[in-house]
Every structure is written in C-alpha cells, then in structure tokens.
Amino acid sequence: MLEIVQTNENNYISIAVTGDADASSSIKLDKGLRSAFDESHSNIIIDCTNLNYISSAGLGVFMSYIEEINQTNITFIIYGLSEKVLKVFGILGLDQLLILKDTKEEALAEINGL
Amino acid sequence: MRISLAISTLLWLIMTLLDVLQVLAVRSDVDLGISPTVSVLIMDFFFVFVVLFYRLRITKVESTDFIDYLWRVFAIGLIATLVSLALGLFNNSIADSALANNPFLEEVLYSIRFGLISVFLISTFTVWKKLILYQKSKRLVIWWNVFEGVILLSIFFNLTGTELQTSDLFKVLFGVITLMALILSANLKWVAFLNFKQKWKSILLILLITIYLGYFFTSIYVPGEETMDTLKSIDNLFIVSLFVFLLFYSIFSLLVILFNLPTSSVFEKKMEEAINFQRLSQSIQQGENENQIFDILLTSSMSAVYADAGWLEIERNKQGAEESEIRRKNLSPTNRLEVVEQIKVSKQKYVLKNPLSKATEQDQTLILFKKSNFRSVLIVPLIIQEKVAGHMYLLNELSDGFNKEMINIINTFASQASISIENFRLLGEALENERYKKELNIAKKVQRALLPVNLDHDDSFQIHAFTQAPDEVGGDYYDTFKLSEHKFAVVIGDVSGKGTSAAFHMSQMKGIFQSLVQLDLAPDEFLVKANKALSGCLEKTSFITLSYFVIDTERKSVEYSRAGHCPTLYYSSQNSSAEFLENKGLGLGILRNDSFKNYVFVNKMTFQKDDVIVLYTDGISEASNHSGEEFGYDRMKKILTDNAQFDAVSIQKTFIKKLFEFCEDKNLNDDYTMVVIKFK
Numbered sequence: 001m002l003e004i005v006q007t008n009e010n011n012y013i014s015i016a017v018t019g020d021a022d023a024s025s026s027i028k029l030d031k032g033l034r035s036a037f038d039e040s041h042s043n044i045i046i047d048c049t050n051l052n053y054i055s056s057a058g059l060g061v062f063m064s065y066i067e068e069i070n071q072t073n074i075t076f077i078i079y080g081l082s083e084k085v086l087k088v089f090g091i092l093g094l095d096q097l098l099i100l101k102d103t104k105e106e107a108l109a110e111i112n113g114l
Numbered sequence: 115m116r117i118s119l120a121i122s123t124l125l126w127l128i129m130t131l132l133d134v135l136q137v138l139a140v141r142s143d144v145d146l147g148i149s150p151t152v153s154v155l156i157m158d159f160f161f162v163f164v165v166l167f168y169r170l171r172i173t174k175v176e177s178t179d180f181i182d183y184l185w186r187v188f189a190i191g192l193i194a195t196l197v198s199l200a201l202g203l204f205n206n207s208i209a210d211s212a213l214a215n216n217p218f219l220e221e222v223l224y225s226i227r228f229g230l231i232s233v234f235l236i237s238t239f240t241v242w243k244k245l246i247l248y249q250k251s252k253r254l255v256i257w258w259n260v261f262e263g264v265i266l267l268s269i270f271f272n273l274t275g276t277e278l279q280t281s282d283l284f285k286v287l288f289g290v291i292t293l294m295a296l297i298l299s300a301n302l303k304w305v306a307f308l309n310f311k312q313k314w315k316s317i318l319l320i321l322l323i324t325i326y327l328g329y330f331f332t333s334i335y336v337p338g339e340e341t342m343d344t345l346k347s348i349d350n351l352f353i354v355s356l357f358v359f360l361l362f363y364s365i366f367s368l369l370v371i372l373f374n375l376p377t378s379s380v381f382e383k384k385m386e387e388a389i390n391f392q393r394l395s396q397s398i399q400q401g402e403n404e405n406q407i408f409d410i411l412l413t414s415s416m417s418a419v420y421a422d423a424g425w426l427e428i429e430r431n432k433q434g435a436e437e438s439e440i441r442r443k444n445l446s447p448t449n450r451l452e453v454v455e456q457i458k459v460s461k462q463k464y465v466l467k468n469p470l471s472k473a474t475e476q477d478q479t480l481i482l483f484k485k486s487n488f489r490s491v492l493i494v495p496l497i498i499q500e501k502v503a504g505h506m507y508l509l510n511e512l513s514d515g516f517n518k519e520m521i522n523i524i525n526t527f528a529s530q531a532s533i534s535i536e537n538f539r540l541l542g543e544a545l546e547n548e549r550y551k552k553e554l555n556i557a558k559k560v561q562r563a564l565l566p567v568n569l570d571h572d573d574s575f576q577i578h579a580f581t582q583a584p585d586e587v588g589g590d591y592y593d594t595f596k597l598s599e600h601k602f603a604v605v606i607g608d609v610s611g612k613g614t615s616a617a618f619h620m621s622q623m624k625g626i627f628q629s630l631v632q633l634d635l636a637p638d639e640f641l642v643k644a645n646k647a648l649s650g651c652l653e654k655t656s657f658i659t660l661s662y663f664v665i666d667t668e669r670k671s672v673e674y675s676r677a678g679h680c681p682t683l684y685y686s687s688q689n690s691s692a693e694f695l696e697n698k699g700l701g702l703g704i705l706r707n708d709s710f711k712n713y714v715f716v717n718k719m720t721f722q723k724d725d726v727i728v729l730y731t732d733g734i735s736e737a738s739n740h741s742g743e744e745f746g747y748d749r750m751k752k753i754l755t756d757n758a759q760f761d762a763v764s765i766q767k768t769f770i771k772k773l774f775e776f777c778e779d780k781n782l783n784d785d786y787t788m789v790v791i792k793f794k
Contacts, residue, residue, distance in 0.1 A: 023611060030655070056610035056732075060655035063704045084744070092659060092678040093700030096713055 001025065004032035012043035012111055018050040021058030030061045037065065042073055045107045049080035054088055066097050075099075079107040115170040122163035129156050130225040137221050154272055161269045161352060164233055168240040180248075180304050181312055183241045184319040190237050191326040194230040198330075201227060231330045235356045238323065239265075242363050248304040261294045265359075271351040287351060288358075295359035299366040310378045313371050320371070324364040331357055383418075387523060390414030394530045404535055405441070411531040412443055412506065415494075418527065419520040421508040422488065425450055428496070428504035438504070445509070449487070453509065456483055457491060466521060476502065478521065482513055489513035494524055498532045499539070554586040554614075561587045561617050564624050570594040570602050574667035574794055577604070578762040580770060581787040588785035589616025590731050591623050595631040600668035603631050606729040606789055607660040608679065610701075615653070616785075622651055623658055637662045637675035638716045641702065645677070649706035657703035661729060665721075665791075672727070673718050677702050680732050683750055685758045687724035692754040694747060725793045726758050726765065733786030734769070739777050749776070762790040 002025035003018040013036045021029050036044050062078070069076045079101040081089065089095050101107040132153045201223045247258060268291065271284075308316060393410050408426050416424050423444035430437050442450060462482040479493040488509040496504045506528060510516060569577045571594070579592055589609030597603055607623055609616040626647045630640055640662050648658060659679035665672050674682070678701025681694040700713035728750070737745045749772070757768045766788055773786075 026655075056608070056657070057655070060610045060657060063657055063701075064655045066704065067706070091680055092657075093698070093704065093713055096698070096700060097705065 002028050004028060006032065006036060008039075008041075012045055012108070013039060013041045014045050014047060016047040016050070020053040020055075021051060021061070022053065022055040023057040026055070026057040026061050029058060030064075033061065033065060037068065037074070043075045043111045044077070045104070045111070046076075046078040047080055047104065048078055048082075048085065051080075051082065051085055054085050059088065059092055059094065062094065062098065069098075075111055077101055077107040077110055079104055115167060118163045118167040118170065122160055122167060125156055125160040125163060126225075126229045129153065129160060130222060130229075132156065133221050133225055134218050137218060151273065158269050158272065160229075161232060161236070162266075164236045165239075165266065165269075168237050172240045172244060180245065180308065181315050181319070183244060184316055184323070187234075187238045187241050187323055188319045190234050191323055194234045195326055195329065197230055198227050232353070234326065234330065235353070235360065238327075238360050239356055242360060245304050245367075246298055246301045246363070248307075254301060257294070257298060261291075261298055264291060264294070265352065265355055268351040268355055284351060288355065291351075291355040292358050292362075295355070295362050299359075299362045302367060302370045305367065305370050305374055306381070308371070308374075308378070309382055310375070313375055313378055317368060317371050320364050320368050324361065324368065327357065327361050327364065331361075387414070387418050390418070391526065391530055394527060394534055404538060407531055407534050407538070408441055411496075411527060412441060415506060415508060415524050415527050416443060418523045419492070419508060419516055420510070421492075421515070422511045423449075424506065424508040426496075426504060426506050429502075453486075453488060453491065453507070456486055457481055457493075478525075480516060480521075487511065490515040492516045492521065492524065494528050496528055496532055498536050503532070503535075557614070557617065558586040561621070564621055565591070566593055569604075569789075570596040572600065572602070572667055574600075574670075575665065576762040576792045576794070577789065578766050579787070579789045580766050581785070583785040584783055585613045587614055587617035588612065589620050590733070590785040590787035591620045591627075592729070592787055592789050593624065593627050595627075597631070597634050597664065600666055601634075602665045602667070604663040604665065604729070604789065604791065605631075605660060606679065606731065606787065607658055608731040608733075608785070608787075610655075610657050610659075612785065615656070619652060619656055619658060622648065623660075636716055637664055637673050638711075638714045641675050641677045641699075641714045642711045645702045645705070645710045648703050652703040657701040659701045663727070663729075669720075670722075671718060671720050673716055675699065675714055675716050677714060678704070680730060680735055681747075683728040683730070683754055685726035685728075685754050687722050687758070690755070690758075692726075692751045692758070694751070721793050723793055724758070726754060726762075727791040728754055728765070728769070729789040729791070731785060731787045733784035734773060734788060736784070737773060737777055737786065745773060745776055762792040765792065766790045 001019045002021055003016075005016040005018070007014045007016075015032055015036055017029065017032075019025070033046075065076065068074070077099045080103065081100060086095075086100065089098070089100065099110060101110060136153070205220075205223065243258065243262070247254065250258075268287065271287065274281075274283075305313075305316075390410070391414075394407065394414065408428060412424055412426050415421070423442075425443065425445060426441040428439045428441070430439050440447075440450070445453075460481050460483060462484075464480040464482075466478040466480055476495050476497055478495070481491040481493070483489050483491070488511055490510045490513050492508045492510075494506040494508070495502045496506060506524075508516070508524070565579075565581060569579060571577045577594065581588075581590055581592070583590065589612060591605070591607040591609070593605050595603040605627055607620070609619040609623065611619075623644075626644050630643050630647070633640075633643075635643065641660065644660065652658070657678070660677040661674065661679040661682055662677070663672060663674045663682075674695070674697075676682070676695075676697055676699035678699055681696055683692055684695050685692040695717065697717045698713065698715055700710065704710075705713065730750075735745060735747060735750065739745075750769075753769055753772050754765070757765050760768070769788060769790075
C-alpha cells in the first residue's frame with residue numbers, strides 16, 4: 001500500500017509518500033510525481049519520512065525523472081529517507097544524482113538558499 | 115428355444131393323432147387301451163413347451179418398443195384367425211360332400227385350431243407379462259411370479275378331470291386366478307410412455323387382439339362333437355384363466371390408453387421441454403459455441419410458450435465498445451424495430467420478480483399491446499456471471515399469451531442457458547490460462563538456457579553459482595568469459611522489476627555482455643559502453659545493476675567496477691574476516707547520456723590463497739522474515755567468515771540454507787542469485 005498526498009505551498013509543492021513503494025504501487029507514485037511536475041512548479045520536495053520500503057520498481061520511478069530535473073530548472077529534493085531506504089538509494093548511486101536531505105528544514109533551506 | 119419349438123410341434127402332432135385314434139376307437143368300439151390321462155398329459159406338456167418357447171423368445175427380443183410387442187401379438191392373432199376362418203370356409207365348402215361329416219377331418223381341424231389358439235394365447239400372455247413388469251417394483255415381481263406359478267400349475271389341473279360347472283375346487287381356483295389377474299391388470303405404467311401416435315396404434319392393435327380373443331373364445335367353446343370330455347377347453351383351467359387374464363388386461367389397457375389420449379399432448383410437451391433443457395445443458399460437451407446455445411435457447415423457449423416470434427439481444431464487448439447482437443426468429447428486422455418502438459411507448463408494463471435475484475435489472479417484464487400484430491411481449495434477462503448479458507424477447511399474437519407456468523419454464527431455460535454459456539466461457543478462460551502457463555514454461559526454459567552451465571575458470575579458483583526465481587522467469591543474471599589464458603571476466607546483474615519484463619531485459623543484458631566482453635575492456639569502460647547500449651532499449655523506468663569483475667590469475671589481481679549493484683562480499687584469508695567492497699557506482703540506464711562515465715570507477719586489488727568473493731543479488735540481502743527484518747549485511751558477513759574454509763559449493767549451500775532458516779516458511783518474493791569464487 002502506498003499513499004501519495006500533495007500539498008501546494010507558496011513556493012514549493014510537497015508530496016508526502018507513505019507506505020511501501022513496490023512493483024504494484026509504483027504506478028501510483030509515478031502518477032503523483034507526474035501531476036506535480038505537470039504543474040511546472042520550480043520547487044518540488046518529497047517527504048519520505050513514512051516510506052517504509054522501496055523496490056527497484058519504485059526507484060525506477062524516481063530515476064525516470066532525473067533527466068527532466070536536469071533539463072528543466074526544477075529543484076527536486078527528497079528528504080526524510082529512513083536508513084534502510086537511504087542505503088538502497090546509495091547502492092544504486094541515486095544519491096549522486098538526486099538531492100537527498102535529512103529533514104524538511106534542510107530541504108527548504110536548500111530551496112530558499114538558491 | 116428351437117428344441118422346445120420342435121417338441122411342442124411334435125407333441126401337438128401326437129395329440130392330434132391320438133385324438134383321431136380316439137374317435138376311431140369310439141366309432142369302432144375298440145378300446146385302444148390308452149388311458150385318457152396320457153392324451154391329457156400330452157396336451158399339458160404341449161402347453162408347457164409353448165410357454166417355454168415364448169419365454170425364451172421374449173427374453174431374446176429386448177426392446178422397449180411396446181408397439182413392436184403388440185404388433186407381434188397381433189400378427190400371430192391374425193395368422194390364427196385367418197387359418198381358423200379358412201378352415202371354417204373349407205368346412206362350409208365341403209358341407210355337401212361326403213367329407214362333410216367326417217369326424218376325423220373335423221377332429222383334425224379342431225386340433226389345428228386349438229393348437230393355434232393356444233399359441234396365440236401363450237404368446238399374448240408373455241407379451242402382457244412384459245408390459246405389466248415395465249418399471250417393476252419388487253412387490254410387483256413377487257405378485258407376478260406367484261400368479262405365473264399358479265397359471266403354470268393350472269396346466270396340470272385338468273388331470274383331475276373336474277369341470278367348471280360341477281367342481282367347487284375348480285370354481286374357487288378360477289376365482290382366485292381371476293382376482294389376481296384383476297389386481298395385476300392395474301399395472302399399466304407403459305401406457306404413460308407412449309406418445310400420441312403410439313397410443314392410437316396401441317388402441318387399434320389391442321382392440322383387434324381383444325376381438326381375436328373374443329372370437330377364439332367362442333370358437334374354442336364349441337369343440338368337436340365327439341371329443342373326449344377331458345379335452346374340452348372350457349373345462350381346462352389353464353385356458354380359461356388365460357382367457358380371462360388376457361381379456362382383462364386388454365380391456366384395461368384399452369380404457370387407460372383411451373383416457374390418457376387427451377393428456378398425452380401435455381405429457382409430450384413436458385418431455386420435449388425436458389429434452390430441450392437437456393440440450394441446453396449438454397451443448398457444451400458437443401463442442402458447440404455460444405451462438406448455438408443461444409439459438410437452442412430461443413427455439414426451445416419459443417416452442418415452450420407457443421410464442422409466435424422472438425429475438426435475442428446479446429451484449430458483446432468488442433474492443434471496449436458495447437455492441438449488441440440480434441438473433442431473430444420468425445421476425446423481420448423492420449418488424450423488430452416496430453416492436454421495440456412499441457415497447458418504449460407502451461404503458462401496460464408488468465414487472466415479474468426474478469425469484470433467484472434481488473437486483474431489479476434481473477426481473478422479467480411482461481408488456482401488453484392494444485393494437486399490434488403482437489399483443490403480448492415477454493422480456494427475459496440473461497444473466498451470465500452475475501451480469502446481465504442480454505435479453506430475450508418473446509412475442510405472442512394473443513394478449514395474455516404467457517401464463518405463470520410458461521414464465522417459470524422460461525426462467526429455467528434462461529438460467530440453464532446462462533449456466534451453459536458461463537461454463538463455456540470459464541472453460542475457454544481455463545484453456546487460455548493453460549496455454550499461458552505452457553508459454554511461460556517455455557520462457558522459463560529459454561531463460562535458464564541464457565545462464566551458463568559451465569563457468570569459465572582455471573586451476574587458480576573455484577566458481578559456483580546458484581539462482582532461483584519465484585515467478586517462472588526472473589531478472590537475475592550472471593555470466594563468465596575467458597578473456598585470455600589467465601584472465602577471466604565475471605559479471606552479476608539484476609534487472610529492476612520482476613517477471614516477464616525483467617526477463618526480457620535480462621536477455622538484452624546477456625547479449626550486451628557477450629558482445630562487449632570480447633573487446634577485453636577495462637571494467638569501467640565496459641559499464642560505460644553497456645550503459646550506452648542499454649539506453650536505447652530499456653524502458654524509461656527500468657534500470658540494471660551490474661558488478662563486473664576481471665580476474666587475472668597470473669598477476670593474482672582483481673579489477674572491478676560496480677554499476678549500482680549490491681556491494682560485493684570479500685573474505686580475506688590474511689585478515690580472517692569478511693568485508694563489503696565499498697566503491698561508488700551508478701546503475702545502468704539511470705543516466706542515459708555521456709555524463710554516466712563520471713559515475714563509474716575501477717577498483718583494483720590483489721587476492722591471496724583462500725580468499726573468497728561472494729557475488730549476490732538484493733533478493734538475498736533484502737530477504738525479510740515474518741517480523742519484517744532483513745537478512746542483511748551483518749548476517750552475510752558472519753556466515754562467510756564462519757564458513758570461508760569450505761569450498762565454493764559448500765559456502766553457497768550454507769548461505770542458502772541459512773537464508774531459508776531465517777525466512778522460515780515465508781515465501782521469497784524476489785529473484786535471488788549467488789556466485790561464489792574461491793581462490794586456491
């Protein structure tokens with residue numbers, strides 16, 4: 001089960017991802033990210049505080065946005081990854097391509113700093 | 115059977131001869147010295163053998179066609195009558211001649227008649243037996259056996275020489291037999307199984323048989339003038355009992371068939387419905403398709419309710435678009451549209467609750483028209499797999515053309531047809547699934563063939579691999595290649611996702627490895643080229659993780675690069691401890707441009723004797739138990755440290771054993787693969 005909640009703030013879109021991102025629920029994750037990206041907002045932060053597990057299919061979803069992030073001016077920050085999930089990101093090398101932060105404050109600081 | 119026929123014919127001849135002789139003896143006042151008992155006995159045995167003959171004959175002819183039986187009896191009766199009549203005519207024609215009053219001739223003629231009539235009576239008796247015992251109960255069989263026994267014993271009753279008029283015993287016995295015959299005559303179940311036409315035939319045949327019986331009775335009642343008293347048929351208990359029984363049964367049958375005539379059409383209708391019902395349920399076994407079932411449904415429903423016309427509207431889902439198919443009967447397309455229009459505007463609509471369902475869409479509707487060719491319409495929904503799959507429209511030219519009985523029958527027909535179609539569809543689905551299963555099994559075999567059976571190595575190291583997938587096909591990959599005499603390439607990979615799509619990407623990976631490895635590239639270069647090759651063919655959300663090793667046994671060196679794959683476990687014999695080889699890397703297909711080369715690196719190391727490399731996929735490290743705990747790196751490290759002294763095969767087996775112990779009975783839901791290299 002995976003739950004996606006999007007909230008639009010002043011200068012950023014926040015998407016809270018809760019549950020397990022496995023093969024079946026990764027479609028839902030993709031839909032959630034897609035709709036956020038389609039709003040052409042320049043700042044998107046992903047709250048993964050309650051993301052328990054991510055499978056390769058879930059990672060594939062994040063991965064598929066890397067190119068779009070690089071080509072546009074969107075600032076895309078993932079924060080609150082659990083140790084386990086962070087490790088998965090690290091092994092695959094995604095930590096080198098995506099901005100990963102520990103807390104929301106750090107994520108927002110990154111946005112405002114730019 | 116033939117013997118009994120021959121014996122009875124012989125007996126009859128002797129009987130005739132004796133009779134003639136007796137007459138001769140009486141006339142010439144000569145005592146032949148033959149006891150009258152002898153001739154009586156001969157006659158009795160004649161009866162016995164005729165009975166025997168017919169008993170054997172009837173068991174041989176095993177038929178349920180009652181008309182056929184009646185016809186046989188009728189034919190014998192006809193012959194007997196014709197012969198009897200011919201004899202009568204002959205007698206008349208010679209009335210004026212000298213032969214006229216010849217007692218010998220008279221005696222012979224009587225004897226012929228007597229024989230024929232006996233044969234007719236006995237054959238009728240056996241047929242009646244067959245009819246009475248149709249659909250027999252145990253009690254009936256007992257009754258019949260007693261009756262038959264008494265009748266057969268009565269053959270020998272004439273040995274007593276008593277007469278009907280004078281003997282009380284005779285009267286009592288005759289009364290008893292008559293009573294039994296009456297009771298048995300009530301068994302007329304066979305009549306119910308005749309159709310209308312057969313009933314008329316039966317009436318005709320039985321009527322004729324009854325006439326014969328009457329005729330014979332009167333004819334036999336008048337014996338030859340000088341025949342011995344003991345041979346007079348009227349005083350033969352067997353013959354009179356037979357007559358009485360046969361007559362009773364004939365009359366009973368006649369009356370019952372006659373009274374059954376008006377209801378037989380209803381009975382036949384019911385039979386037809388039952389047969390139609392059976393056809394509806396059997397149609398699948400005969401390999402018919404859905405349309406044939408629909409046609410049978412429409413035809414049998416129409417005939418069951420005397421509908422004048424009708425059509426079926428079947429909703430078909432073709433490429434997402436709802437489309438209804440019309441199957442008409444006795445109705446032109448324009449007439450149908452007219453009726454549809456009338457249904458829309460009609461105000462006289464009655465909804466009939468479907469007793470099997472609560473949903474209103476499954477109710478039947480009865481509509482009455484005032485001015486139209488058709489005055490009543492019954493609309494029956496067809497429910498397949500709990501959904502309305504269509505409607506059946508039945509039209510009747512009479513208003514109030516459908517009664518409750520009919521509607522019930524239609525309900526049954528519609529539900530049976532629905533069941534048939536449902537079964538048909540389920541069977542189709544099952545076959546389809548079976549086919550997919552076979553295809554997947556083929557895919558499994560093909561994929562297994564992509565993984566090497568023999569791994570390239572030399573005397574300096576052992577190498578052993580193990581892989582398993584929960585689905586038929588998986589996305590794990592490993593391979594080896596001999597680059598030169600002392601140089602070997604070893605690769606392990608994992609495709610994102612599971613099942614069929616992963617298996618396809620895995621086979622692409624195999625192709626890429628097999629082509630690039632021959633270039634003898636440095637590990638990082640290999641990954642860069644592989645990434646480039648995969649960029650064009652991987653799905654957008656798919657990636658492949660890979661670890662690429664080049665082992666040089668001459669230099670005792672290992673060069674490796676990691677493309678996002680789980681870190682390799684390395685056991686150093688010098689340190690007696692296992693560590694994970696940490697180095698940076700990025701999965702293949704994540705960055706599909708030239709910048710990828712910035713994220714892969716080469717690491718070099720030298721190996722010692724008894725060092726162990728464990729390559730694996732995340733199916734092992736991330737396998738979890740019931741409480742959600744992962745197998746994890748620490749356990750893996752410990753297992754390797756504890757078992758590093760064993761050979762590659764044992765290390766792998768221990769790993770998998772420990773993994774299963776950890777997961778207990780929880781099913782592994784990911785592919786897992788392990789390659790163990792041990793240096794010597």
